[in-house]
Amino acid sequence: MKYPPLLVALTMPLFPHFVHAVESVTILDPVIVTASRSSEPESQSLAAVTVIERADIERQQARSVPDVLRSIPGISLSQNGGDGQLTTLFLRGTNSDHTLILIDGVRVGSATAGLTPLENVPLAQVERIEVVRGPRSSLYGSEAIGGVIQIFTKKGGGPLTPRFSLGAGTLGSSTVAAGVSGGGERGWFDVGANLERSTGINACSGRPEPFAGCGVIEPDHDGYRQLGVNLRAGYAFSDAVKFDTHLLRSDNHADYDGSSFAGNVARAEQQTAGTSVTLKPLELWTLTVSAGQSWDHLRALTTTTAPKTVVSTFDTTRDTLALQNDLALTPTQKLSLGVDYLDDQIASSTNYHVTSRDNLGIFSAYQGQFGATELKLSARQDDNQQFGQHATGSAAVGYRFANDVQLALSYGTAFKAPSFNNLYYPNYGNPALNPEQARNWEVSVTGKLPLGEAAAGRWDVRLYQTEIDDLITFDPRTWTAANINRARIRGVEATAAARLGEWDVTTNLTLMNPEDRSVGSNQGKVLARRPEQTAQLALDRQFNRWSVGTTLLIAGRRFDDPANAVRLGSYTLVDLRTEYALSAAWRLQLRLENALNEHYETSAFYHQPARAAYLTLRYAL
Structure with missing residues (x-):
């Protein structure tokens, strides 16, 4: 593979020789929970983790969860149009259903399609996002081949604090959000709501014959509307007993280009609810019991008839129950033992032969530090009602040198259980399918950018290889789903964050070779819709009451189909x-999106928004 010189130039800050230009700042080490299912400082995690805080979301002036995720290394997105349209995510080149999505610890996503509609998660209610790249089935079970993304809603706490924002922009966009949080010394609560609207763009210019894209020509604007609500509360009765409960709901309406058979209006309702109790029977023993439910209701309607007619409905209910014991064996060693239970139920206008299944998983995880050496081990056994027993495991070891550079090596296995569509969809499903299986190797080098006694930033470089067997695809010989595909994904990720003079700088580079290894005509081809090169550079600076910033995102070419016959060109986006801080509580924000007015596609025949401007007024104490 050859890489453009500009991509290489963007990674110059990734190497320590530039530290003479870096101002000394102290960067606090975030505490993460997703990588190991227990709290740990981010710097002690041997996994590739990216943490997005609420302050980052507001500084970027992001407008959706996909908008936040697109600049994270290893992530590429494919979007079928503008705001609110179907968005699929590829993490480290794995399939769009190979990433586990959690909201406040609750597993979400459609059990029929196997995907999570991230475009319908209300960003206004999000406090934090943790992205773990690399296999995590040994902790979470199915779906975590590419990694895990956990979204945390606003929690509250402290004195009573109101918030409010009002925004408007191009394409008839408008948004209003309000909320209040508080709780005092031992309690916490948050109540929030948001409403967003957009007239949208013409999502698709399809081709009826031969069929391509959406398959129709409907030169109209495909609008979007979302209503989101977040409720969360908890109380620490003592240092040994804590209780937390949460509810996140969104009602979404999106127009799309379709037909009288497939519909052209989507009404989607998503709801995630859960509760957890954390007990500390002994100083060295923490017990957490949690229960949750995610609910996904989708209706496709057509406006070609009057009144609107429902074309299809899909309901998914996922109930989860978990028990986890964290044992502090020594001050530098921890053991976690736990049990997960998952029950999937579906109801649909489509006749599925089977409409429910459950899964029981037992897992263990060990974390130990022996001087400069860190060791992390985990193993899991899943017993699924449909496909039976499946075991996964992972091991990682890291060594930290005297100059604070850490070298780490890891290996892990993962799997993805077939979705209900794969198994039981009429005239396509195959109940004899096996889980998709993966093996991953990774080597990483991480370090700080030092200047004097303080750390000015961090950098890391990671090389990985993921091999996936028994990939599920359509078999033209039987006209059903089958485990006949294979893939091998090799990649390198490099990231850095620092302060140069008065500027805060973050940058990352991903170079990837996602190769189809299946026997047949597509062997050696690039997996569809994955760019082989992506790079991102963000600059931000504060001028008293003013702050300014820009983000540059470069994505290389990709192919829309497995045969690599339809090429999607590279593109460069500048935001x-x-x-301006009107006062200590009021801020006025302005964002110019796609400032170069780049015309590009991430899915063939589906358009992306042109240059757009958004103005937002925020109030928060």
Whole structure:
């Protein structure tokens, strides 16, 4: 593979020789929970983790969860149009259903399609996002081949604090959000709501004959509307007993280009609810019991008839129950033992032969530090009602040198259980399918960018290889789903964050070779819709009450089909932003999106928004 010189130039800050230009700042080490299912400082995690805080979301002036995720290394997105349209995510080149999505610890996503509609998660209610790249089935079970993304809603706590935002922009976009949080010394609560609207763009210019894209020509604007609500509360009765409960709901309406058979209006309702109790029977023993439910209701309607007619409905209910014991064996060693239970139920206008299944998983995880050496081990056994027993495991070891550079090596296995569509969809499903299986190797080098006694930033470089067997695809010989595909994905990720002079700088580079290894005509081809090169550079600076920033995102070419016959060109996106502090509580923000007015596609025949501007007024104490 050859890489453009500009991509290489963007990674210059990734190497320590530039530290003479870096100002000394102290960067606090975030505490993460997703990588190991227990709290640990981010710097002690041997996994590739990216943490997005609420302050980052507001500084970027992001407008959706996909908008936040697109600049994270290893992530590429494919979007069928503008706001609210179907968005699929590829993490480290794995399939779009190979990433586990959690909201406040609750597993979400459609059990029929196997995907999570991230475009319908209300960003206004999100406090934090943790992205773990690399296999995590040994902790979470199915779906975590590419990694895990956990979204945390606003929690609250402290004195009573109101918040409010009002925004408007191009394409008839408008948004209003309000909420209040508080709780005092031992309690916490948050109540929030948001409403967003957009007239949208013409999502698709399809081709009826031969069929391509959406298959129709409907030169109209495909609008979007979302209503989101977040409720969360908890109380620490003592240092040994804590209780937390949460509810996140969104009602979404999106127009799309379709037909009288497939519909052209989607009404989607998503709800995630859960509760957890954390007990500390002994100083060295923490017990957490949690229960949750995610609910996904989708209706496709057509406007070609009057009144609107429902074309299809899909309901998914996922009930989860978990028990986890965390044991502090020594000050530097921890053992976690737990049990997960998952029950999937579906109801649909489509006749599925089977409409429910459950899964029981037992897992263990060990974390130990022996001087400069860190060791992490985990193993899991899943017993699924449909496909039976499946075991996974992982091991990682890291060594930290005297100059604070850490070298780490890891190996892990993962799997993905077939979705209900794969198994039981009429005239396609195959109940004899096996889980998709993966093996991953990774080597990483991480370090700080030092200057004097303080750390100015961090950098890391990671090389990985993922091999996936028994990939599920359509078999033209039987006209059903079958385990006949294979893939091998090799990649390198490099990231850095620092302060140069008055500027805060973050940058990352991903180079990837996602190769189809299946026997047949597509062997050696690039997996569909994955760019082989992506790079991102973000610059931000504060001028008293003013702040300014820009984000540059470069994505290389990709192919829309397994045969690599339809090529989607590379593109460069530049976003500009500024903010003015009217007072300690009021801020006025302006964002210019796609400032170069780049015309590009991430899915063939589906359009992306042109240059757009958004103005937002925020209030928060």
